[in-house]
Amino acid sequence: MSDEQQHAPAAETRAFEADVARLLHLMVHSVYSDKDVFLRELISNAADACEKLRHRALVDPTAYGDDSALKVVVETDATAGRLVVSDNGVGMSRDELVENLGTIARSGTRAFLEATASTGDGSGLIGQFGVGFYSAFMVAKEVVVESRAAGAEEAWTWRSDGTGAFTVEPAGDDAPARGTRVTLVLADDAKEFAEEARIERIIKHYSAHVPIPVFVKAKDAAAEKEVVDGTALWVKPKSEISQEEYKEFYSFVSGHWDQPALTIHYRAEGRQEYSVLLFVPETRPFDLFEPERRGKIRLYVRRVFITDDAELLPSWLRFVRGVIDSQDLPLNLSREMLQNNPLLASIRKAVTNRILSELEKLAENDAEAYAKVWEAFGAVLKEGIYEDGERRDALYKLTRFHTTADTTGWRTLSDYVADMRENQTAIFYAIGDDAEKVAASPQLEGYRARGIEVLLLTDPVDSFWVQAAVGFEGKPFQSVTQGKADLEAIPLLDEAGEKEEPARAGDLATLTALFKQHLGERVSDVRPSERLASSAACLVAPDLGPDRQFERLMARQAEGRGRIPPVLELNPRNRLVRALAEKASAGGAADQLNEAADLLLASAEILDGEAPSDPAAFNARLLAMMEQAFAAGGPSEG
Incomplete structure (x- = not known):
């Protein structure tokens, strides 16, 4: 028996923290215009769990066990009114279930509540504020999460009806061998989300560019049907990508549901090879002026997800969202190597200069579009005049x-x-x-x-x-x-x-x-x-x-x-x-x-x-x- 099982009660019921409880009440009683987004958020979480396991396996090849084919599966059961989203990713321990799903109000929770209070409809804000899991309660009268952390013997079950408390207990024999299974018992007015055709349409619309394959399986179907192949959009030629596909991928990597003001997609070749797909939003992220001033660029190495918090751009470009995928960096990058790697420093310099060049072109060619960018992010760009003497003249042109x-x-x-x-x-x-x-x-x-x-x-x-x-x-x-x-x-x-x-x-x-x-x-x-x-x-x-x-x-x-x-x-x-x-x-x-x-x-x-x-x-x-x-x-x- 593990230490976790020895020190944890067989079953425990806890109350949600105040902000989470308010958030859940909002979700349960929501009148949001677009409830489809709950599935986008659950699939995004599942894909992130798979990418985390893929990263862990770089230094510990045994992390995969006998199952290295990472995937997300969405199962529909129209008769029972149930929807299941499962992954074979990194999984969660008991403490992680408690921490991630109930007792700690993440930094975005309160900001989301405040933003929703001012807009009236927060369905377009859910991904932006990191409260995606809770959106399941827009359509479910009960949510059950079963999870087994990679390499762990025990599995745990988290369940709640969203009315103020949750229960954590050991999972049954049918728990996932690795990863997480989220079961939604659908509310009476949300039964359509158990229909296979409806679920396929939602996945293709919202999650077409998740970098992990996504399958759909009806209750009595003989096999799973692949809906998303997990192909990385950023490695495709620009000529093969539509504006709608760019928009969907922008929403996936940013959590924003507005239109990107600028899309920057190119492949660098020569001494270094890397692909870049970046977006400049039209509107400010809620955390733009947090003291840490951290960016949100995802770093991949040969399509293997490494981290989403590498310092790939200067802090005065922290509003930019997207992906940089290197062909030359080592897969086993440590945090110290991320901070002191000359290859990353070279990428950072080149990509920063490219972004400034593209912003200057936007300002010259579409003054109205650039004015929106400046109104949203001008105060942040001016930080660069103070901090980055090397690029001061380039920034003067943008001010x-x-x-x-x-x-x-x-x-x-x-x-x-x-x-x-x-x-x-x-x-x-x-x-x-x-x-x-x-x-x-x-x-x-x-x-x-x-x-x-x-x-x-x-x-x-x-x-x-x-x-x-x-x-x-x-x-x-x-x-x-x-x-x-x-x-x-x-x-x-x-x-x-x-x-x-x-x-x-x-x-x-x-x-x-x-x-x-x-x-x-x-x-x-x-x-x-x-x-x-x-x-x-x-x-x-x-x-x-x-x-x-x-x-x-x-x-x-x-x-x-x-x-x-x-x-x-x-x-x-x-x-x-x-x-x-x-x-x-x-x-x-x-x-x-x-x-x-x-x-x-x-x-x-x-x-x-x-x-x-x-x-x-x-x-x-x-x-x-x-x-x-x-x-x-x-x-x-x-």
């Missing part, structure tokens, strides 16, 4: 931006450089959370008055890649909220003529000195502004300090991190500033000038998207000013 010239459409860096103003030497950008709000910030007034286009950067990664960006076509990137603007050499537009005379230089120098003395360490400096056109004041980062938005982002990530005091810039042409400068030069009341300094700093903080540094004091000053303006019963009439 798209909302700008002050077009806040809703997309502009390229080439578009920007072509439209630069006379004497403009830098590519200007502004960082924030919303393009329209950023475009309306006072720091952009002087740029707008001169017709200077500004990139509006609203992804969190933007704060990082611009730090590493050395420039484009010889033009450096420059933040509009960092350092001096240096805009004198760029003429104002005719319609933005200078309508107000600036404050006298001497008066302004007196005012900025008084403000700096009063505000003290709350600001790094107080100075006249070239970037303001109408507003009285704004905040910018010091010349050698980080961009304001980048500093805010870093402060949120590192609690307690100190921040560099900003520079308060005053607009010399603003009537309020001009009046204050004249008052300061004439020796006006210090307390009034100090109040003005405090109020201008607080208003600049608000315009910068922050609360005043001292909200209570700001509120008191504001109320006092209102009382003074509306004294004696309110403003005079007439």
Whole structure:
């Protein structure tokens, strides 16, 4: 008797974990539009189990035992209303049955529940979130799983009606010799899924490109009928593959049920030989921004499945799905060899460059299709600008931006450089959370008055890649909220003529000195502004300090991190500033000038998207000013 049998009860009933229980309730009571997907998921799981055994047999040839012909069999019994999906793959132990099917809510379970709540119909999301097994409860009133792990003596049975609990117990004498058998006792309204013709149609539609043969056998049939031959799609010539076949295979490898935005299929020959079949989705995977940033490319060696988590692409291409099949790698690849193999490194470099080339072609030939890709994955591609200096120029060609010239459409860096103003030497950008709000910030007034286009950067990664960006076509990137603007050499537009005379230089120098003395360490400096056109004041980062938005982002990530005091810039042409400068030069009341300094700093903080540094004091000053303006019963009439 094995240790597993000695320490496990003969039969045990357990409750599902909370998220799994919610998921099962959803499946049992589902009104999903496409219930056929349950069979796709069960066959996919069965094929994965066969591929895992094939991989194990590379280092342990005895893993096959007497049965090396891997296959998936779907048995129909219309009379009894049953459907059985079995495989002779790697199988599961008792603990694996418990872990995989009931007590551990996998990372995708909650995400699936949230996505379904927002869409209303989750049948197209099931594969994407890794909850495929549970979809059996859309059509079954009871599910029985019998499994024997490869090489194990004992077999175990898992069963549940999907209403909150499951039972695990030793399997009977008719348990699989190896692998897993899933029996569905079909619900009264799902009996059609026991009809052989219906099952064949579903398999051909959803699972035609599973890399393991799939057979169908009716209850009283003499033999199994092969429905899927297990031929790898990626080794076939492109001319022999239809768009529908590509779409079906994309759904199989990605779990997505949308259309791929880009299909990349080719065979590399020469010093290395390998086949590539990759897809760029139209929509974001739910786990795109998980901290691990792992890719989902399947690695095969001579059609033998090796792993689905080899680092075959850089993390900034983790949205790409598909298969790479090498003819040269050793079959007994260890994890260490995967990480340090020069052949894999060469494949990774070549395939990465090919993907960038194909994306560039898509952008040139179908701007609308590429715009969808950029909207879904632009934030991830921009990680490459920060992390991959070797491909920075190639990624620059792919980047798209909302700008002050077009806040809703997309502009390229080439578009920007072509439209630069006379004497403009830098590519200007502004960082924030919303393009329209950023475009309306006072720091952009002087740029707008001169017709200077500004990139509006609203992804969190933007704060990082611009730090590493050395420039484009010889033009450096420059933040509009960092350092001096240096805009004198760029003429104002005719319609933005200078309508107000600036404050006298001497008066302004007196005012900025008084403000700096009063505000003290709350600001790094107080100075006249070239970037303001109408507003009285704004905040910018010091010349050698980080961009304001980048500093805010870093402060949120590192609690307690100190921040560099900003520079308060005053607009010399603003009537309020001009009046204050004249008052300061004439020796006006210090307390009034100090109040003005405090109020201008607080208003600049608000315009910068922050609360005043001292909200209570700001509120008191504001109320006092209102009382003074509306004294004696309110403003005079007439």
